Every structure is written in C-alpha cells, then in structure tokens.
Amino acid sequence: HIEYALGMVITRRMYEDDLTDIMRGDKFRSMVRSQVLTRQVHGARWFNFATSNDQYFYVRSEAVPLASASHTTRSTGVSTASGFSNLGTSALSPTSYRAARILMRKYKNDRGDVTNIVPDMLVVPLDLEPRAKEIVGTEKSVDSNFNNINPEYKTAKVVAWNQIASTTNWALVNESMMKENLLWWDRVKPDYESVKDFETKQIKWSGYMRYSTMALDWRWLFFASVS
Numbered sequence: 001h002i003e004y005a006l007g008m009v010i011t012r013r014m015y016e017d018d019l020t021d022i023m024r025g026d027k028f029r030s031m032v033r034s035q036v037l038t039r040q041v042h043g044a045r046w047f048n049f050a051t052s053n054d055q056y057f058y059v060r061s062e063a064v065p066l067a068s069a070s071h072t073t074r075s076t077g078v079s080t081a082s083g084f085s086n087l088g089t090s091a092l093s094p095t096s097y098r099a100a101r102i103l104m105r106k107y108k109n110d111r112g113d114v115t116n117i118v119p120d121m122l123v124v125p126l127d128l129e130p131r132a133k134e135i136v137g138t139e140k141s142v143d144s145n146f147n148n149i150n151p152e153y154k155t156a157k158v159v160a161w162n163q164i165a166s167t168t169n170w171a172l173v174n175e176s177m178m179k180e181n182l183l184w185w186d187r188v189k190p191d192y193e194s195v196k197d198f199e200t201k202q203i204k205w206s207g208y209m210r211y212s213t214m215a216l217d218w219r220w221l222f223f224a225s226v227s
Contacts, residue, residue, distance in 0.1 A: 001187040001212040006031050012201035028192050031207040035190050044163035047171055050223045057212045067223035073110040083108030088224040092128055092170045094142045097135050097152055100172045100222045107219050119172040122156040127167040129160035168226035177220035186211050
C-alpha cells in the first residue's frame with residue numbers, strides 16, 4: 001500500500017491579515033478535492049496503462065500488460081494460439097465493436113476451455129462518447145443506407161470517463177467480472193485533522209490516505225490501443 005499525505009500550515013497573522021481570500025472557507029475542501037482526483041487518476045490507470053506492464057502498485061506474475069496478445073497459462077499442454085489475446089488496434093466503429101464482442105465470447109480459461117464472456121459495458125474517453133452512443137444506441141444499421149437492424153443495439157451501456165487520457169483508445173468489458181477482478185484496498189481511508197498550536201499560534205491542516213490496487217485476471221477486458 002502506498003501512502004499519500006498533504007498538509008498546510010499558516011500563521012495567525014497570515015489568517016487575520018489575509019488580503020487575497022486565500023485563507024477563506026473550509027481548508028479541508030481543497031484537500032478533499034485533491035484526494036478525490038488522486039484516487040480517480042489511479043483508478044483510471046487500468047485503462048491509461050492497459051498496454052504497459054504497469055508496476056506502480058504491484059508486479060504482475062504473468063509479466064505482460066493487462067491488455068496483451070501474449071497472455072499465458074500455467075496449465076501444461078494448453079495452446080495459447082487463440083483465446084488468450086485481449087488486445088486490438090482498430091478505431092471504434094460498428095465493425096470493430098462487433099469483432100471485439102465476438103473475440104470476448106471466444107476467450108479461453110487457463111485450461112483452454114471457451115468461457116463465453118459476454119461484454120456489457122463500453123468504456124470510452126469523452127471524445128468517443130457520441131460515436132459509442134451511435135453504435136449501441138441506434139436501432140437501425142449505423143453508417144448504412146439500408147434499413148436493416150443494428151445487431152449492436154443495446155448490447156452495452158456507454159461509460160465516458162474524463163480521466164482516460166487517450167482520445168482514440170476504447171475498451172469493452174464485462175461489468176460484473178470487472179468488479180470481481182479489480183481490487184481496491186483502502187488500508188487507511190482518507191483521514192483529515194486540524195490543530196491550533198498555542199505557542200506559535202499556527203493553524204495546521206493535514207490529510208492522509210493509504211491504499212493499493214490489483215487485477216486478478218484479464219478476461220473481463222478487451223482493450224483497443226488505436227495508433
């Protein structure tokens with residue numbers, strides 16, 4: 001678990017003679033905003049660093065990124081030629097979305113058996129939100145003059161996250177499996193304290209938290225790293 005701490009100290013004269021309103025209001029407010037943003041940034045690492053062997057919180061025993069075409073298995077004699085890749089490179093479109101859904105349905109477990117994982121959430125940056133809603137929210141075929149049905153209609157809910165750094169990458173997930181396999185430990189939940197020192201007349205505020213994250217498996221995710 002990694003520690004995060006923030007503090008502020010001001011003198012009595014600074015507080016009494018503040019001419020800029022910097023000291024006005026609740027001093028914990030900025031600390032709370034900071035801790036919320038920090039936790040959001042770290043939560044988004046699953047998508048912002050999906051194609052990197054991210055070791056910020058822990059070391060992966062598999063030694064490959066969360067999204068990879070080279071996932072392995074400890075089971076002997078099991079071929080990883082198919083069903084062990086959750087990485088794509090195509091831009092978000094009806095065709096690439098459909099291909100990703102089919103790929104997830106063909107994921108294999110460590111023993112090489114097809115798992116039939118059905119994705120139900122499309123995670124995108126804000127830039128792709130309109131396109132994502134077109135793909136899964138249009139009843140008739142998207143980008144076509146034909147009046148045929150859109151087989152992707154209502155197959156997933158769209159989640160647009162402003163913490164995703166890329167403007168082109170997107171992800172398809174099974175929501176319940178994601179919640180089962182992404183762990184977040186609050187070793188010490190956000191804690192705030194304040195004190196006024198009698199001798200120096202200083203006022204002190206502090207914030208502290210300690211937590212870590214870990215992924216148990218990769219099969220909840222398909223990730224498209226679009227160049």
